[in-house]
Amino acid sequence: MTADGKISAIDPKAPRHSDAADKAHVKYQISLADLILIGSGTIRAEGKMSTIQDPEVLAARSVRGQSPQPIICVVSRSLDLSADLPFFQQDIERWIFTTRTGLERSPDASALQKLANVVELGDTDINWDHAYTLMSEKGINKIVALGGGSLSAALIQAGRIDDWWLTIWPVIYGGHNVPTPVEGEGYLPAQAPQLRLIETRQIESELFLHYRTLK
Numbered sequence: 001m002t003a004d005g006k007i008s009a010i011d012p013k014a015p016r017h018s019d020a021a022d023k024a025h026v027k028y029q030i031s032l033a034d035l036i037l038i039g040s041g042t043i044r045a046e047g048k049m050s051t052i053q054d055p056e057v058l059a060a061r062s063v064r065g066q067s068p069q070p071i072i073c074v075v076s077r078s079l080d081l082s083a084d085l086p087f088f089q090q091d092i093e094r095w096i097f098t099t100r101t102g103l104e105r106s107p108d109a110s111a112l113q114k115l116a117n118v119v120e121l122g123d124t125d126i127n128w129d130h131a132y133t134l135m136s137e138k139g140i141n142k143i144v145a146l147g148g149g150s151l152s153a154a155l156i157q158a159g160r161i162d163d164w165w166l167t168i169w170p171v172i173y174g175g176h177n178v179p180t181p182v183e184g185e186g187y188l189p190a191q192a193p194q195l196r197l198i199e200t201r202q203i204e205s206e207l208f209l210h211y212r213t214l215k
């Protein structure tokens, strides 16, 4: 996020110029994952996912018994996703977590079912207990959630975040309606999830913070 707490600019499709250290950090986190969770708002804004190309990282995944690329799982209540997104042409295993309502109402449901493993996990909202049971049954243990703010809010609410990485970019984006790392309904202080800071790193003007959720 920016120094003023934003995760995108007023134009969500505008490219973010994260620097080499942050890109390497995100790539490293992604390289550990069996599955990446990503909100549909992010895939609509960004169009596609970056894939792992580094031969050393690919070799490390192979040694750990992981597929070359993690599964990319888009979370969408409405299934309002265009089958024309470049994401659906990428050479990766794609999943979509959605709802019964989404499957019934989305005009693109059958096209999307040909392009991804579309999993219904609730009537109008995702049942995260079912989602995590399903992933565990498939041997998926390391899950990295890349945001955006609405998905992160849902996962925090469901008690599914163990470790929380925050990079603070030395820039200010501003904007009333620009998403922040955690959206959703918010918490009163007495109910707010508590974190413990376990690691910090500064690279030039950028700050990398690693928190663990207190259970």
Ligand SMILES: NC(=O)c1ccc[n+]([C@@H]2O[C@H](COP(=O)([O-])OP(=O)(O)OC[C@H]3O[C@@H](n4cnc5c(N)ncnc54)[C@H](OP(=O)(O)O)[C@@H]3O)[C@@H](O)[C@H]2O)c1
Binding pocket: 001, 006, 007, 008, 009, 012, 013, 038, 039, 040, 041, 042, 043, 045, 046, 075, 076, 077, 078, 079, 080, 125, 126, 146, 147, 148, 149, 150, 151, 152, 154, 179, 183
């Ligand atoms: N700076 C960063 O590191 C970073 C990281 C990620 C994203 N971003 C930016 O953040 C922006 C998107 O953030 P956002 O908060 O607007 O969107 P988001 O979290 O990416 O996606 C929101 C959508 O995800 C689905 N969703 C979320 N929680 C759900 C739940 N519990 N059950 C079912 N579906 C659920 C809904 O999909 P439907 O609407 O399809 O029903 C919801 O509208 C983009 O501009 C992106 O570029 C920045």
